[in-house]
Amino acid sequence: MMHVDPLRTWVSETGGTGHSTTPAGLQSAGTLRWRRRGVLAVNVTTCLALLALTGLVLGAEGWSAVDLALFACCGLALPWTVMGFWNAAIGLRLLAMGPSGLAAVAPFHVPEREPIRVATAVVMTLRNEDPGRALARLERIKASLDANGEGAAFAYHILSDSDDPAIAVAEELAVAACRERYPETAERIFYRRRPNNCGFKAGNLQDFCRQFGDLYELMLPLDADSVMDGACILRLVRIMQAHPRIGILQSLVVGMASQSPFARIFQFGMRQGMRPYTMGAAWWMGDCGPFWGHNALVRITPFAAHCRLPDLPDGMFGGPILSHDQIEAVLMRRAGYEVRVLPVEGGSFEENPPTLFDHVEREARWCFGNLQYVRLMGLRGLPATSRFQLAAAVMMFLTPPALTLALLLLPLKLLELEDTFPAWLAASLYLAWLVGSIAPKLAGYAETLASRRASGSFGGRVKFASGALVEIVFSLNLFSVICFWLTLFMAQRLVSWRHEWGRQNRDIQRVDFALASRRLWPCSAFGLGLALWISWLSPTAFLWSLPLLSGHLLCIPLAFASAAPALGALMVRSGLCSIPEELGIRADEA
Numbered sequence: 332m333m334h335v336d337p338l339r340t341w342v343s344e345t346g347g348t349g350h351s352t353t354p355a356g357l358q359s360a361g362t363l364r365w366r367r368r369g370v371l372a373v374n375v376t377t378c379l380a381l382l383a384l385t386g387l388v389l390g391a392e393g394w395s396a397v398d399l400a401l402f403a404c405c406g407l408a409l410p411w412t413v414m415g416f417w418n419a420a421i422g423l424r425l426l427a428m429g430p431s432g433l434a435a436v437a438p439f440h441v442p443e444r445e446p447i448r449v450a451t452a453v454v455m456t457l458r459n460e461d462p463g464r465a466l467a468r469l470e471r472i473k474a475s476l477d478a479n480g481e482g483a484a485f486a487y488h489i490l491s492d493s494d495d496p497a498i499a500v501a502e503e504l505a506v507a508a509c510r511e512r513y514p515e516t517a518e519r520i521f522y523r524r525r526p527n528n529c530g531f532k533a534g535n536l537q538d539f540c541r542q543f544g545d546l547y548e549l550m551l552p553l554d555a556d557s558v559m560d561g562a563c564i565l566r567l568v569r570i571m572q573a574h575p576r577i578g579i580l581q582s583l584v585v586g587m588a589s590q591s592p593f594a595r596i597f598q599f600g601m602r603q604g605m606r607p608y609t610m611g612a613a614w615w616m617g618d619c620g621p622f623w624g625h626n627a628l629v630r631i632t633p634f635a636a637h638c639r640l641p642d643l644p645d646g647m648f649g650g651p652i653l654s655h656d657q658i659e660a661v662l663m664r665r666a667g668y669e670v671r672v673l674p675v676e677g678g679s680f681e682e683n684p685p686t687l688f689d690h691v692e693r694e695a696r697w698c699f700g701n702l703q704y705v706r707l708m709g710l711r712g713l714p715a716t717s718r719f720q721l722a723a724a725v726m727m728f729l730t731p732p733a734l735t736l737a738l739l740l741l742p743l744k745l746l747e748l749e750d751t752f753p754a755w756l757a758a759s760l761y762l763a764w765l766v767g768s769i770a771p772k773l774a775g776y777a778e779t780l781a782s783r784r785a786s787g788s789f790g791g792r793v794k795f796a797s798g799a800l801v802e803i804v805f806s807l808n809l810f811s812v813i814c815f816w817l818t819l820f821m822a823q824r825l826v827s828w829r830h831e832w833g834r835q836n837r838d839i840q841r842v843d844f845a846l847a848s849r850r851l852w853p854c855s856a857f858g859l860g861l862a863l864w865i866s867w868l869s870p871t872a873f874l875w876s877l878p879l880l881s882g883h884l885l886c887i888p889l890a891f892a893s894a895a896p897a898l899g900a901l902m903v904r905s906g907l908c909s910i911p912e913e914l915g916i917r918a919d920e921a
Contacts, residue, residue, distance in 0.1 A: 353618040355576035355669045357438045366615040367716060370417060377413045381760065382406060388757045397743045400736070407733035409764075411726050415608065416767040419774040422611030422674075426778050436613045437673050441573040447484045447565065449548040449572045451628070454539060456532050458492040460555040462505040465489075468558045470509060473516075475561030484568075486519040488543065490535050492528035499524055532624070533640050533655035540635035547631055548572075554625040556682035558587065563678025567628045570673070578634065578668025579660060581620060581627040582679040583609055588913035590903055591685035591839045593893035597809075598683045599908040600802035602676075603775025609674040618669035619716040624656035626679045630668065634659070637666035643706055648824070654700025657724050658707060661717035665710075680912075685839045687812070687890040688850065694813055695820045698728045702821070731817035738861055738879060745868040758875065765878060768810075769803060788911040798908040808889055811882025815854045842894035847887045858883020 351360040385405045389398040425432035434440070455469050469487060476482045489506055493499050503522065510517040525538065536552060549571055551564065559582070567580050583605065586598025613620060638659040643649045652658060660670045684690040704721040713721075766773070776799045779785045780792060789795040848855075858880050865880075866873035873880075882889070892898055902908060 353669055354667050355439070355574045355618070357574065357669070358617055363615070363617040366617070370421075370615045373417055374410070374413050377417070378409050381409055381413070381763070384756065384760055388753055388760065391753050392747070392749050392751055395747060397740055397747060401740050401744060404733040404737040404740070407729045408737075411723070411730055412764060412767045414723065416770040418611035419604075419607045419771040420611065421614055422607030422609070422771075423774040423778060425610050425614060426607060432610070433675070436610055437671070437675075439570050439574055439577070439671065439673075441569045443566070443569070445569045445573065447481045447568055447572070449484070449568065450546065451485050451549040451551060451564075451568055452488050452539075452543065452547040452631075453485055453551045453553065453564075454488045454490060454536065455553040455555065455557070456490045456492065456535050457502065457555050458528065458532075459495050459498050460493075462498065462502040465555040466505045466509050468556070469553070470512070472553075472559055472561070472564070473513070475559075476564060477561075479561040479565055481561070481565055482516070486521065486547070488521045488523070488539060490539055491522070491524035492531065492535055493524060494528065530640065530642070530651055531653065531655075533652065533659070537635065537639050540631050544631045544635050550629050550631055550634075552625050552627065552629060554681065556587075557584075557625050558680045559626055560678030567673065571628050571630065574669075575630075576668055577671055578630045578663040578666070579620075579622050579627055579670040581622055581670075581672040583672065583674050583676055584623065584626045584679045584681050585676055585910075586683045587680045588910055589683065589685065589839070590896070590899040591893075592895060592898045592902055593687055593690070594683040594685050594839075595899065595902055595908045596798075596802050596805045596893070597690070599798050599910065600772050600806050601683070602910065603779065603799070604769075604771035605775075606674070606676060607774040607778065608771040609672060613672050613674050616716060616720075618671065619664050619714055619720065620660070620670045620672040621720075622656045622660035622663075622670060624659075626681065633663060633666050633668050638662045643703060648699065648703040648706060652700065652703055652707075653696055654703065654724070657701075657704070657720060661710070661713055661720055664714060664717050665712050686842055686894045687809070687886075688842065690809075691813065691816050694817060698731075698817050698820060699824065701725055701728050702824075728817065728821075731814035732821055734811075734814045734879070735818040738876075741872070741876065742861065742864045742868055745865065745872055748869075761875065769806065772799075772803070772806070788914070790906045790909050790914055794906055794909070801907065805889075805893075807878050808882035808885055811858075811879055812851075812854055812886045812889070815857060815883060819853070839896070839899075840894065841896060842890050844887070844891050847890040851886045851890060854883050854886045858886070 352358060353360060353363065382402075382405065385402060389402055425436060428435075453469070453472060455465060457465055466489070469489070473482065473485070473487060476485050489502070491499065491502050493502060502524065506520065506522040510520050513520065521543075523539075523542075525535065528535065530537065536550075539550070549568065551559075551567075553559070563582060567582060571577055571580055585602045585605070586594065589595050589598065609621075640652045640655055640658060642651050664670050684693055701724040704725050708718065708721055710718075776795075779789065779795060780799075783792070786792040786795045789798070862873065862876075862880050862884060865876055906914070
């Protein structure tokens with residue numbers, strides 16, 4: 332009797348009813364509707380089952396105020412974890428299916444040699460960045476497009492919001508030097524600096540569309556740390572010109588190789604997690620896909636007409652919308668254009684923050700920007716999936732305060748415990764949550780390890796597995812630190828509702844122990860106090876809590892070591908947490 336894989340059947344290209352299609356005619360609307368209903372069903376069922384079991388644990392000896400608070404914390408933290416688990420599970424199955432899995436997710440393949448017929452503006456936004464480094468990346472992109480024989484279809488715009496006079500002068504000199512290096516195409520290299528950075532990056536792009544949008548059909552927004560290969564860009568352009576009702580096409584972005592230990596470890600795990608997670612999410616999101624604000628193609632006319640963002644009125648989370656990308660995505664879809672992601676690695680890169688402090692500052696800005704979506708949930712005319720995108724973006728940042736509060740409540744719960752407490756069930760749920768929280772990375776690691784070629788592109792299975800083990804331990808510790816600091820940040824925003832968008836540091840730099848101690852002592856004190864209290868009440872509970880408390884206890888040496896140049900040099904020499912681009916090995920060559 333033939334064995335039938337139920338998950339493979341579920342993720343296959345079936346299940347559509349009716350004849351309506353998505354705006355670009357790429358998929359049956361019925362197919363996507365059934366996929367979304369199925370994903371919603373398994374997520375809700377899983378959450379309700381886990382909450383029911385949590386209720387059995389907390390209510391085993393009667394409900395107290397502490398039990399109710401802990402139950403609320405679980406209710407806030409579970410949905411994001413469960414959604415990540417199911418996206419990863421679906422994505423892993425799709426990756427295992429090969430070309431048919433990709434076809435079910437991205438049904439917009441076009442011939443690789445289709446002539447380029449549309450004009451595209453490559454747009455790099457700057458704000459007090461190192462202009463030499465940014466222009467070097469832009470020149471690399473230009474050289475790659477020229478080498479592919481399609482350079483004439485592209486122009487390059489450097490859009491500055493810099494308010495530092497010295498940096499502004501350096502930008503002008505860097506652009507002038509760039510034009511001198513490419514005299515034959517100097518007329519296609521433009522520089523513009525706004526005297527007023529109204530709306531930050533989103534406002535900058537809208538100003539560009541208003542001034543130059545009639546010259547181009549597409550634009551490719553880039554951050555100062557973005558790099559893309561010409562072949563990747565041309566593939567996206569061919570898809571966009573073949574499907575005029577795709578408004579945004581997002582590439583899968585991976586981290587660049589770095590000598591910073593922090594960035595090196597972070598990008599190693601992020602890459603593995605993003606691949607299955609994005610594949611699974613794209614399977615059911617379909618035409619309501621993500622936009623990350625860079626390394627994506629945007630159709631200028633509908634973007635300018637429908638994606639302009641207003642400043643939010645004063646009050647909680649007021650001011651300019653900082654996380655503009657998701658709002659632009661849902662507005663583009665509301666305008667009748669598809670927003671798609673091509674979940675394929677290759678040729679689209681970004682730099683990750685080089686230190687723990689830079690990462691925390693970026694997370695804080697994303698946190699504030701995502702929480703602003705609470706004030707936008709009532710936007711009219713959004714598809715249900717787009718509205719859920721906004722809710723999910725908010726939901727992502729409910730976990731940090733929920734986890735921090737749960738840790739604070741744990742000693743109080745230990746004081747209430749009696750002999751009838753179901754410790755085995757509590758431990759099982761705790762382990763299930765821990766595994767679920769890193770499920771996307773585990774799926775990515777499993778997929779790579781299962782293939783000799785794929786693991787060979789990372790230096791072999793032993794080296795890859797070593798990097799995975801280091802990254803998992805690192806990410807668990809980092810997660811605790813981020814939760815603590817985002818909880819403090821959100822508490823501060825209840826007092827001061829505004830948050831400014833500052834300059835992002837991208838330079839590798841040392842963090843000395845004194846600086847780490849000054850900035851991280853509250854996190855360390857929080858963890859030490861809880862550790863002493865819990866260990867005094869129950870040494871067993873203390874051991875179980877270490878995956879969540881070790882980050883607080885080790886945050887100061889973690890910040891110091893993860894920015895140490897000597898450690899970074901050692902990791903480079905040993906190949907620990909290396910990526911294929913660094914090693915110069917492709918999966919098909921391994």
